Amino acid sequence: MADDVVDEAQLRDLIPGVLAALVRRGVDFAAAEDAVQEALVRAVETWPTRRLDEPKGWLITTARRCFVDLARSDTARRHRELRVSDEPPPGPAASMDETLRLYFLCAHPSLSPASAVALTLRAVGGLTTRQIAQAYLVPETTMAQRILRAKRTVSDVRLDRSGDLRTVLRVLYLVFNEGYSGDVDLAAEAIRLARQLAATTDDVEVAGLLALFLLHHARRPARTRADGSLVPLSDQDRSLWRRDLITEGVAVLQAALARDWLGEYQAQAAIAALHADAPTADETDWVQIVEWYDELVRLTDSPVVRLNRAVAVSEADGPQAGLAALGELDSTLPRYTASSAYLHERAGDLATAARLYAEAAAQAHNLAERNHLTLRAATLNQRLSDGDC
Amino acid sequence: MAKYLLLKHYRGAPASVNDVPMDRWMPAEIEAHVQYMNNFAARLQRSGEFVDSQALAPEGTWVRSDGEGKPPVTDGPFAETKDLIAGWMIIDVDSYERAVELAGELSAAPGAGGEPIHEWLEVRPFMTAAPTVLE
Known part of the structure; x- marks a missing residue:
């Protein structure tokens, strides 16, 4: 497929409208969906050789023909074929x-x-x-x-x-x-x-979710090394962060927050925006991040949020405060042990931290995380044996 | 071609020659080990012998039916003495000899001190489809 003629993402942006147009003409959802898939295949075959002024209209017409073909091949569906054949030509694009x-x-x-x-x-x-x-x-x-x-x-x-x-x-x-x-x-x-969803509804949480996605996606180039290993947020090369996505994410978020109807996705995006805003990890505004975690706790009452809040508290008010916040939580929470290891490391208790990192590695549910935690344990054990504590 | 399962154990296999827990390795040794494993899989993909590779979490539970209308009986987590599979690689190779050769290479992944771990891996042939021509 020649990229300059057919942009697959652009093509797929048209899908919901095309599908809706068929359903509006009385085709049932499952059959319409099959027909649209078939029309997509034909579009990819046809479009590179022929420029179209009205790609959406072409897709609707083709999908209708595909539906008729599919219906024809299935005698049980003949009544539907007749009904659709009697339909008027495609009207205005689906709303x-x-x-x-x-x-x-x-x-x-x-x-x-x-x-x-x-x-x-x-x-x-x-x-x-x-x-x-x-x-x-x-x-x-x-x-x-x-x-x-x-x-x-x-x-x-x-x-x-x-x-x-x-x-x-x-x-x-x-x-x-x-x-x-x-x-x-x-x-x-x-x-x-x-x-696409944000363009169809003015719900503030849709905007919040979009902002959250953009701000996290912006960090992706810095999140893993070439060998697939994880780079923690504090160690990431921030010059690799996608400024274009950050700018867009912050703009989407600010417009949402201005409407004064806070939800969990906006609060999560606000935390991501504060990280994006810090030129270096040391300049992170942890006090404000803790305030957003307080909002998130209020909105979701999620134990995972409380765990992340404890880590933020340790950055804002020191590791002892973080450990105190952690101490109030259920130790069987996912990533509890890893968070505890990190807070002990920050508090200077390297022996406990090393033991907890090794324990957390054994509990990890993906290899990248397991390797990362094992590496932390090994690094601390090495420092301990070198007498650096 | 024949498929073989190369099975790695958390517990239950004889001890490796270079038997040091990973959190006691030097950090650079861990990185070298991960790199070796990645390279090994990539090389088998290029040679057309790689099928699948998966790692398992160390926890698990025994489960059996307790009869109709009753919830299944569970027993676990696994006792410390149980043989515990860590993960596997499935290869599709020309011969048993080739499977053993590759298992040997995988077992030689670098560990503590940069020395090969020489861990024991289990090599298990897959059952095959019944052949069409028998006589």
Whole structure:
């Protein structure tokens, strides 16, 4: 595919509108989704050789033809074929509201999180089943089945009822946090979908989530070394941070905060913005970060937030204050041991810190984190044996 | 071609020759070890012999059915004495000899003092599909 003729991301931006246009013409969601996928394949084959003035109109027409073809090949669907053949030609492009309804449908509460993620990526994101399967490291047949079942589950849901934006945001958050493997960058895809969603609704938390994504994505070039090992925030080369994404993220966040309707994603984004704002780790405004964590605790009452707050408290008020805050929490929380190790290291108790880092490494749930924690333990053990304590 | 599982154990395998816990290595030795493992997998991908590589978390639970209508019985976490798998690499190679050769190389990953760990790895052939031609 020639990049200068067909931009795949631009092409996929059109998907929700095209899908909504078919559904509005009476095609059921599952069949419409199949037809749009087929039209996408044809677009990728056709467009490099032919410039189009109206790509969206072309996609709608092609998807309708694909639907008729698919329906024709299935005698049980003949009645639908007739109905669609009688439809008037494509009208004006689908409105933004229809795009929003598709997001609601794909993140419907009747779906499991894994199904909602898969359906969103395919129906709203326009990714192929193979791409989604590769990104989540499952066989393509498994992902195809998951998507099929998800489509059946929502087939009885009426598209015109408004859905819950919170479930949509959670789905996008899950996609973003998965990072990237295979040829699809899920973080970039989550940002694209969040941008598209932000353009369809003026909900402040959508803006908060978009800002959060942008500000975290900005750090990605600095977050890992070439060998895949993790670089902690305090050690990152901040000149590698993407200033363009930071500028955009801060602008989106400020506009949201100005509307004075705080939510958890805005508060998380505010913390990320304060990190982005510090030219060096030492210049971080930890006092303000702790204040935002207090807001987050108030909004979510999440134990994980309290754990992160304890680390921020240690930066703002010293390691003893941090350890005191940590002491109030449940020691079985994920990353509790790693946080405790870090706070003991900051407090100068290297022997305890080394022991806790080794313990945390044994509990880690990904190799990059395990290697990082083992390395911290080894570094402290070496300093201890060199008499540097 | 035949598939082999190269199995690494947290516990249950005979002790490595160079048997020092990783948090007692020099930091640079850990980096060298990680680099060796990455390079090893990348080399097998290039040679067309790599299938899969996964690591397992050290915790686990025994589970069995307790009959219809009852929740399954669980027993765990695993006792300290249990044989504990750490992870595996699956390779698809021409011969048993090649599988052993590669397992030997993997076992020689550098450890404490920059010396090879010489850890014991288990090499297990996969069961294959029934052949079409028998006679």
